[in-house]
Amino acid sequence: MSRLHVVTGKGGTGKTTVAAALALALADGGQRTLLVEVEGRQGIAQLFETESLPYEERKIAVSHGGGEVFALAIDAERALLDYLQMFYKLGSAGRALKRLGAIDFATTIAPGLRDVLLTGKACEAVRRRDKRQRPVYDAVVMDAPPTGRIARFLGVNEEVAGLAKVGPVHNQAQAVMRVLKSPETAVHLVTLLEEMPVQETVDGIDELRAAGLPTGSVVVNMVRPPLLGAEHLLTAGERTGDIARAFARAGLGGARRGGHAERLVAPLLEQGREHAERVRLERGLRGELHGQDLPVHELGLLSEGVELAGLYRLATELRGQLHTGAAHAGQTHAGRAQAATKAAESERA
Template identity: 45%
Template sequence: MSEPRHTLHVVSGKGGTGKTTIAAGLACALATRGRRVLLCEVEGRQGLAELFGVHPLEGDEERRLTRTPTGGSVYGLSIDAEDALREYLDTFYHLGLAGRALDRFGVIDFVTSIAPGLRDVLLTGKVYEAVRRGQKGLPTAYDAVVLDAPPTGRIGQFLNIHDAVSGIAKVGPIRSQADSVAALLRARTTIVHLVTLLEDMPVTETEEAVAALAPSGTRVGTIIENMVSPSPFEPAVLADVAAGAVNLSVPGWDEQRNKTLAGEFAVEAARTLEQQVRHDRLLRLGLPLVQVDFDPLGVDAESLFAIAEQLTDQLALEAA
């Protein structure tokens, strides 16, 4: 992959589509030839620590998660809205101990719960700060930042920062930060990747997310079809198998076992044809499609690097 054109990659997808895994694979793909990439999560699940097999990420800690085979490093940051609000209160209002007292009484948790727009500004504000370090050329700068964002059902609201705070703050530090974050999200250096499975609900949510993001000005760059199992058969053959028009017989098996086998093949053929229909729906969105193969062995560091390689190959072809 050539020098990244985008410094902020936002990855979203319906829950269960493997968006965190894809975000991690993308971070590994970007971390080449000495590059430093920051991988951020904002949902408080410590998914990155679990994925990379490291201790939980705490506070503002930016810890190296892995070195990539291509010579780069991926760092992790788990952003917590309550921590971000405490930092905000201390920075702009110098509350210090008073801010911690508010935390003990549950005020901070209450505020971030009743004002989700504020919560999102605080979360994305930390990402903004990390990206800005690269623009300023600071020693702690990253070549790219990958954000494992909330699911597609909430991604439009999450990234539409300007509208989210319009009812909370007209002026002041919160509004200023929201405007800065909104400008970053609309910048040409920011791109959104949507992860989906070739199943009905994830594809529907992907279509809805593309529509929801259009008014915000945030660019959707790639649809990533995850856990794909390519079929070696042509659609016409699959249609015949699904219709039961192909005689499947294993020598030495009795009629009942062969009938059961044929039924299983028919179900699988029908499922594959349905996936092709959903793939065609995604094609109609007019966005580049990337496919990541299904790995029956599960996810570990090696499989993350394999995903990174697949993304590198396909995104490089796309850029060409």
């Protein structure tokens, strides 16, 4: 099972909400998760209705199963100071550099340095052990940059390792890439059932695979249930005249005024037709997502907006789907193993 869950998605798809729900879902059964923010928007604090997160790991929630969710808003400047202290023992000198503005200058102009620091801090949390050599966190969830730049964001350490051939910078970059390209990491892509987000998701999956980065699952967010049954979806928007006459015979819509019933019914039927077209479009987009050979999870639209209770509901939805998917994966793995055993026995025979 993956321990670093990177959540990305096109802007407006609700990736921060999904990342927070995933952190709660993974904290089920007494687990400890760390929810990491790297874009400096304080979106996690808003979702959990708490004050702005400092550059420290702070407990912000308890899951239904008694697990704990911690959160961290990574600040690139503070991360660079940690880095300088860890590898070069520049504690006081590093603080002096910050006062002079050199730290902000470095993280602003150095290509990729900010991303190196952000990914490095998250991977450090994954590798961290307690005194008994057990992982401090069972899972780390990163609310990552949008899909359009996720492959570059995660792959920047590989570029740095290539530039710095030796020394602590090279070693640190390689250590980060070992985590990011291992089964410990899964990159999840959040989308909506709309053409542009789905296309960006498909493109993002291709880029991640080309970069050798492990993809996890696709999460379709804000899913609306169909309002009509399958039979009515086929005929939605048709037979306007028949329905108008039925309304008139029932005394609705003013039969004595001629076409008033038809004028009353027509807009309603037009809405039905548009809804049917929308459902057909979503069916095609679902097919495109399932064609990417990744698990696809769906989260319903929160009609009252995202508040804390709604976030827990999403976590419950997601937890159920993750457990179902894990069970299915286990059965699939067992089935493949059984098939392989039979094939080997047949070959020996």
